[in-house]
Amino acid sequence: MCETRLKKALSVAATTIGLSAAFWPLILWYLRRLTDGGDEPLGLAVLGLLALVIFKDRHLPRRPHLVAAAVCFLLYLISGFYLPPMLRSLPAIACLMFYFGYQNRPSCLALMLLSLPLVASLQFYLGYPMRLFSAEVSRWLVLPFVQEITREGTNLTAFGKVVGVDPPCSGVRILWMGLVVTNVIASLKRMPWHSTVLFNLLAMVLLLLTNSLRAALLFAPECGFLEISDTLHAATGLLCYLGAVIILIKVASWQSAVSRTRLVS
Amino acid sequence: MIKHLNLLLILCLLPMASRADDVRAPYFALNSSESSLDTLPLKASKAKVSISGTIAQVEIRQTYANTGAVPIEATYVFPGSTRSAMHGMEMKIGEKVIVAEIKEREKARRAYELAKVEKKTASLLEQQRPNVFQMQVANILPGDEVEVLLRYSEHIQATDGRYAFVMPTVVGPRYSHGSSAGCSSNQWVANPYLEQGKNTATDFEFTLDLRAGLPLKQVTCTSHRSEVQYLGKQHASLVINSEQDPSCMNRDIIVRYRLADDQISSGVLLHQGQGEGDENFFLVDIEPPARVKPEHITARDYLFVLDISGSMNGFPLQTAQKLFNQLASQLKAEDSFNVLLFAGGSDTLSDTPLAATQANIRRANRYFSAHSRRSSGGTKLVRALQRAVNMPTDVEKSRSIVVVTDGYVDFETDAFDLIRDHRGSANVFCFGIGSAVNRHIVEGIAHVGGGEAFVVTSPSEAAATAQRFKTYLEAPVLTQVKLEARGFDAREIQPKNLPDVFANRPITICGKWQGPAIGELVISGIRGGGERYEQVISIDQSAAEGRHNPALRSLWARERVRELSEYTKLKGDEDRKREAVQEVTNLGLTYSLLTPYTSFVAIDDTPRPIDDPATAVQQASPLPKGVLSKAVVSSHSAPLVKGGSVPEPGSATLLLLSLCTLLMMRVRRCQA
Numbered sequence: 018m019c020e021t022r023l024k025k026a027l028s029v030a031a032t033t034i035g036l037s038a039a040f041w042p043l044i045l046w047y048l049r050r051l052t053d054g055g056d057e058p059l060g061l062a063v064l065g066l067l068a069l070v071i072f073k074d075r076h077l078p079r080r081p082h083l084v085a086a087a088v089c090f091l092l093y094l095i096s097g098f099y100l101p102p103m104l105r106s107l108p109a110i111a112c113l114m115f116y117f118g119y120q121n122r123p124s125c126l127a128l129m130l131l132s133l134p135l136v137a138s139l140q141f142y143l144g145y146p147m148r149l150f151s152a153e154v155s156r157w158l159v160l161p162f163v164q165e166i167t168r169e170g171t172n173l174t175a176f177g178k179v180v181g182v183d184p185p186c187s188g189v190r191i192l193w194m195g196l197v198v199t200n201v202i203a204s205l206k207r208m209p210w211h212s213t214v215l216f217n218l219l220a221m222v223l224l225l226l227t228n229s230l231r232a233a234l235l236f237a238p239e240c241g242f243l244e245i246s247d248t249l250h251a252a253t254g255l256l257c258y259l260g261a262v263i264i265l266i267k268v269a270s271w272q273s274a275v276s277r278t279r280l281v282s
Numbered sequence: 283m284i285k286h287l288n289l290l291l292i293l294c295l296l297p298m299a300s301r302a303d304d305v306r307a308p309y310f311a312l313n314s315s316e317s318s319l320d321t322l323p324l325k326a327s328k329a330k331v332s333i334s335g336t337i338a339q340v341e342i343r344q345t346y347a348n349t350g351a352v353p354i355e356a357t358y359v360f361p362g363s364t365r366s367a368m369h370g371m372e373m374k375i376g377e378k379v380i381v382a383e384i385k386e387r388e389k390a391r392r393a394y395e396l397a398k399v400e401k402k403t404a405s406l407l408e409q410q411r412p413n414v415f416q417m418q419v420a421n422i423l424p425g426d427e428v429e430v431l432l433r434y435s436e437h438i439q440a441t442d443g444r445y446a447f448v449m450p451t452v453v454g455p456r457y458s459h460g461s462s463a464g465c466s467s468n469q470w471v472a473n474p475y476l477e478q479g480k481n482t483a484t485d486f487e488f489t490l491d492l493r494a495g496l497p498l499k500q501v502t503c504t505s506h507r508s509e510v511q512y513l514g515k516q517h518a519s520l521v522i523n524s525e526q527d528p529s530c531m532n533r534d535i536i537v538r539y540r541l542a543d544d545q546i547s548s549g550v551l552l553h554q555g556q557g558e559g560d561e562n563f564f565l566v567d568i569e570p571p572a573r574v575k576p577e578h579i580t581a582r583d584y585l586f587v588l589d590i591s592g593s594m595n596g597f598p599l600q601t602a603q604k605l606f607n608q609l610a611s612q613l614k615a616e617d618s619f620n621v622l623l624f625a626g627g628s629d630t631l632s633d634t635p636l637a638a639t640q641a642n643i644r645r646a647n648r649y650f651s652a653h654s655r656r657s658s659g660g661t662k663l664v665r666a667l668q669r670a671v672n673m674p675t676d677v678e679k680s681r682s683i684v685v686v687t688d689g690y691v692d693f694e695t696d697a698f699d700l701i702r703d704h705r706g707s708a709n710v711f712c713f714g715i716g717s718a719v720n721r722h723i724v725e726g727i728a729h730v731g732g733g734e735a736f737v738v739t740s741p742s743e744a745a746a747t748a749q750r751f752k753t754y755l756e757a758p759v760l761t762q763v764k765l766e767a768r769g770f771d772a773r774e775i776q777p778k779n780l781p782d783v784f785a786n787r788p789i790t791i792c793g794k795w796q797g798p799a800i801g802e803l804v805i806s807g808i809r810g811g812g813e814r815y816e817q818v819i820s821i822d823q824s825a826a827e828g829r830h831n832p833a834l835r836s837l838w839a840r841e842r843v844r845e846l847s848e849y850t851k852l853k854g855d856e857d858r859k860r861e862a863v864q865e866v867t868n869l870g871l872t873y874s875l876l877t878p879y880t881s882f883v884a885i886d887d888t889p890r891p892i893d894d895p896a897t898a899v900q901q902a903s904p905l906p907k908g909v910l911s912k913a914v915v916s917s918h919s920a921p922l923v924k925g926g927s928v929p930e931p932g933s934a935t936l937l938l939l940s941l942c943t944l945l946m947m948r949v950r951r952c953q954a
Contacts, residue, residue, distance in 0.1 A: 057933050172627070179627045179665075185929040194936045201944055228930070235928040254931040255939055262943050 039090065040109055046102040050134040063132035063197055067125060070204045079118030086115035106133055123213040124204035131197050136189060144187045147225065152182040154229035159236050178240040188228025191258055195224040198262055202269045212272060220265055227261040320350035323422060324358050324901045326485040329449060333438065335495040336547050336567060337833050338447055342432040348422040353892050355398065355420045358901040359473050361450035363436055364413045364721045367840035368876035370433035373405045373884035382407070382884035384874045386867055390881035394420065397885040401892045405430050407882040410470045411694065412848050413722040414453055421896050435833040437565065441787045443544035449488065449535040452718050454690045454906045455593060474902040478911040482904045486524040486531045493517050497542040505536040505739065533717035533907040536739065548788055550824035552799055553834040562795045563834035564772065566803055566819060567788040574810040575757040581616040582755065583635050583679040587670045589687035590654050591625040591661040597908035598716045599654050601741045602686050605713060606650055608748035609684065613638035618676050621646050623653050624666030635676050663687060664696045671704040681708035682755060685727055689720030697723060698849050701731045709733045711751065718906035730849050734784045754784035760807040760815060765791055769801025770821045776841040792838045799825035839873035847878060
């Protein structure tokens with residue numbers, strides 16, 4: 018008994034040391050990114066959530082796919098010559114997923130991806146299109162009440178007042194956090210691949226619309242038509258987000274109920 | 283799948299995105315991981331200033347060296363005075379001295395690029411703005427030392443009996459929307475900066491030799507700690523260097539001096555060409571009459587346009603606030619006022635002007651303090667000015683628009699055009715705040731707005747400046763100013779139209795002359811009390827004192843360029859623009875003057891042993907004193923002033939809410 022435990026502990030230690038050595042450059046990069054101030058270190062919170070999800074499902078059967086893991090590891094090694102660390106982490110994550118047999122848990126894969134320092138990159142690449150989207154949808158939402166509203170780039174103008182959907186208003190943070198929640202729910206509901214993908218797509222659309230709704234609701238106070246405190250300003254955003262999360266939970270519950278019904282029938 | 287959806291979203295929104303402003307922004311210099319590359323090639327910058335009377339001759343010696351292992355092409359963006367006439371450049375490699383040629387801008391760049399390809403060491407000096415220059419030195423080999431010598435002249439004027447020589451040492455991080463018509467390329471705005479508090483490694487030295495021509499009363503350096511050496515009654519000198527003060531390159535060098543009995547140097551300086559066909563020049567400083575305060579001072583309507591952008595964070599904003607307090611406290615009860623705050627967007631205190639009651643002034647102060655605590659974002663000055671000129675005014679009162687900014691933008695001409703288009707409806711005064719203000723925009727706004735420019739470098743100057751502003755407005759020194767030449771063949775006089783004189787400052791006029799140096803110049807106008815004023819300046823007497831002042835050549839040409847291009851509206855009128863550009867180009871080529879359309883280029887004809895193309899290196903500048911790192915970080919992302927944007931909730935609160943929701947979900951499930 019003792020010998021088996023020792024063997025298991027040695028095996029875990031050897032695996033941990035081996036993987037740490039193999040992914041050492043990525044681990045260093047990740048630690049540096051956590052501390053360089055470029056991104057908020059929220060990836061750690063996601064890793065915590067992932068650990069909880071994995072712990073909860075520890076008794077579920079897993080089938081490690083060593084050949085696929087080896088291929089991914091090879092890709093990781095080759096990508097070291099020409100890909101930046103963020104992209105190199107993709108084959109590395111895939112390798113880990115296959116090695117530990119989590120290839121059938123898409124939500125775990127998504128959580129691993131979301132734990133990367135993504136927000137700054139998303140803000141850089143997607144920030145402006147998302148701001149444009151939010152500004153345009155907000156305009157449509159406000160239009161029935163304020164006919165004079167116009168959009169110039171990411172700015173909304175009415176009665177000579179300008180309200181900007183600026184980088185801090187892009188909705189990237191809401192999108193990222195919403196996707197984390199989406200994948201935790203998907204994991205709790207043990208959604209298969211196709212359901213997880215559809216659920217994520219739905220979440221993306223919903224979260225983008227949530228940010229637009231938030232911007233539309235805040236348009237009047239920001240224009241000076243209504244006086245609201247900073248707390249109420251933040252609360253409006255949180256309420257919109259909460260609404261989106263509740264919808265996602267409801268959809269997941271409904272989907273889960275439908276699946277159960279199908280299984281029973 | 284997620285990746286595909288994002289791609290689809292980008293593709294869908296691309297047409298909209300293409301309408302986005304072309305924003306350029308400064309950035310922080312990164313430490314190169316490549317030890318073989320010398321990323322800070324400017325090893326030394328030494329300025330030698332000789333002031334004789336009211337003319338300053340400045341020599342700047344920049345030493346570029348490559349201590350790395352690969353050849354480099356160095357680029358350095360540096361500031362100059364707004365009135366400097368840059369008229370000469372030399373390049374020295376080893377013992378070889380190459381005198382730079384002045385060429386049309388495009389030709390100079392082509393010659394430089396060709397030399398670079400042909401592996402020759404070359405240098406190119408371009409004017410990016412009247413007070414911003416860019417030096418490029420190509421093919422500096424490892425171990426090389428290339429020295430570039432720049433020469434410029436400048437005319438110094440006294441204000442209220444005080445002279446000030448200003449030498450900027452750093453270009454502040456500028457915000458650019460890239461759409462400024464009439465502006466040349468704004469690539470230079472994307473300039474690297476060292477982090478806040480970091481000093482440049484460049485060895486800097488500034489030496490001043492002052493010969494005032496009249497007994498000196500007081501010489502002080504108000505920006506740096508420096509011992510003034512008095513070498514005679516009329517002669518003083520001072521030295522500033524990076525050995526004594528490692529941070530000396532992060533702010534303008536300001537040397538102020540007064541003459542005995544608060545005299546000012548007035549009179550005529552003449553220059554007679556030596557050869558046949560050479561032109562003659564004159565420069566006249568006319569002492570203005572004493573200020574007369576009218577008995578009845580009309581009520582005014584003030585609109586304060588205050589910059590609370592990211593670059594104003596910290597000390598500039600504190601100074602602005604103090605200045606605003608002082609300005610507002612000086613308003614009379616019958617005056618009215620309003621406040622417009624701007625950064626990426628704008629917001630006003632009230633829709634209509636408010637009576638200058640104590641209660642309203644307190645409200646304005648609270649409003650400014652509350653908003654300035656959240657200062658961030660870009661400097662959308664033009665949009666704010668647009669809003670300001672369209673704001674309702676009290677028709678019974680004369681309006682004054684008071685702009686307070688650090689001027690860290692690069693679309694000066696748009697601002698000038700806008701103010702010019704609305705000239706007549708208000709006088710525009712501009713206060714530049716900070717240790718390295720963009721004086722070009724501050725002076726330009728005041729110039730086209732028929733007002734005055736003020737620069738406040740520290741909070742302690744706020745009260746005195748506010749008092750000066752009040753005095754200027756209440757009692758202009760001279761209005762409807764006219765110049766007449768009697769018996770003196772003066773021509774091509776600059777400026778053509780003399781503005782109203784608010785400050786107690788000499789009226790400076792320069793021009794060319796022909797024939798004998800006899801006759802007189804007569805200046806006339808209306809004094810504050812309404813009476814007529816006339817002053818006569820004799821040419822004969824000045825001619826007897828000397829006719830050799832070669833600096834007048836380039837100073838006249840510089841003033842002509844200024845009149846033609848810097849504050850002149852050229853937008854829309856293509857023919858006029860072409861003519862003006864051609865005239866500025868000709869002036870540059872004729873008078874060997876750096877202009878927006880002419881550049882200096884020096885090429886060493888000997889090819890160098892280079893295998894690979896030189897690596898481009900951009901010299902990083904220190905952040906101006908008092909400017910926080912936030913100015914660089916936030917200058918391209920432009921959140922608005924509060925009351926103008928809809929920021930998302932913070933990450934921590936979102937995370938907390940998410941965790942609570944998930945927990946609730948689990949609890950409900952367990953209960954079920």
